[in-house]
Amino acid sequence: xxxxxESGGGLIQPGGSLRLSCAASGFIFSDYWxxxxxxxxxxxxxxxxxxxxxxxxxVYADSVKGRFTSSRDNAKNTLYLQMNSLRAEDTAVYYCARxxxxxxxxxxxxxxxxxxxxxxxxxxx
Amino acid sequence: xxxxxxxxxxxxTPGQRVTISCSGSSSNIGSNTVNWYQQxxxxxxxxxxxxxxxxxxxxxxxxxxxxxxxxxxxxxxxxQSEDEADYHCGAWDDSLHGPVFGGxxxxxxx
Numbered sequence: 001x002x003x004x005x006e007s008g009g010g011l012i013q014p015g016g017s018l019r020l021s022c023a024a025s026g027f028i029f030s031d032y033w034x035x036x037x038x039x040x041x042x043x044x045x046x047x048x049x050x051x052x053x054x055x056x057x058x059v060y061a062d063s064v065k066g067r068f069t070s071s072r073d074n075a076k077n078t079l080y081l082q083m084n085s086l087r088a089e090d091t092a093v094y095y096c097a098r099x100x101x102x103x104x105x106x107x108x109x110x111x112x113x114x115x116x117x118x119x120x121x122x123x124x125x
Numbered sequence: 126x127x128x129x130x131x132x133x134x135x136x137x138t139p140g141q142r143v144t145i146s147c148s149g150s151s152s153n154i155g156s157n158t159v160n161w162y163q164q165x166x167x168x169x170x171x172x173x174x175x176x177x178x179x180x181x182x183x184x185x186x187x188x189x190x191x192x193x194x195x196x197x198x199x200x201x202x203x204x205q206s207e208d209e210a211d212y213h214c215g216a217w218d219d220s221l222h223g224p225v226f227g228g229x230x231x232x233x234x235x
């Protein structure tokens with residue numbers, strides 16, 4: 001079964017740091033780009049970051065650029081998100097998701113499947 | 126404020142057909158395929174429709190998707206109580222070099 005399991009969330013004071021993990025199983029982890037997506041309480045989904053399959057390249061949303069770092073250990077089938085200088089507005093459930101892509105008939109198709117169960121990060125004093 | 130625009134809520138009675146819209150721009154829906162995710166209460170999002178109108182294995186054919194220009198729609202026919210959930214549209218954005226999502230639509234089955 002293809003599965004993603006996040007861990008590492010919790011209550012952290014503003015300005016603090018936290019590292020999230022996402023353990024992958026049931027597929028060849030090193031073949032896929034991976035993403036972090038967050039959802040503030042009662043709000044919609046917001047993309048946070050993307051890392052390519054070998055970890056050589058990452059892209060971030062402007063809201064977290066310079067504070068968050070995505071990395072991966074393909075030997076351990078694990079994705080990480082290092083979050084520094086945390087702010088109240090970073091409070092959210094953080095999901096990891098596998099990026100699935102298909103290029104057929106000159107059309108690029110991309111979607112996220114599966115998603116992890118999410119881990120809650122609460123930034124508050 | 127989300128890049129893609131969805132109505133915040135929708136509703137219908139059992140057996141009815143409901144549609145949920147998703148509006149974007151030329152850099153996202155206009156040039157890339159659209160996906161829909163279902164989020165049941167208290168759970169993670171789950172892929173419902175990919176590549177505008179494709180259903181993953183296990184998704185009932187009551188669910189269908191379409192796209193035209195810079196807008197997309199999700200249709201649910203034969204509405205059932207277990208369809209009560211949040212529905213999110215998503216698409217790649219060429220300007221942002223990443224995916225964008227709608228704000229989500231909360232579907233209530235009356």
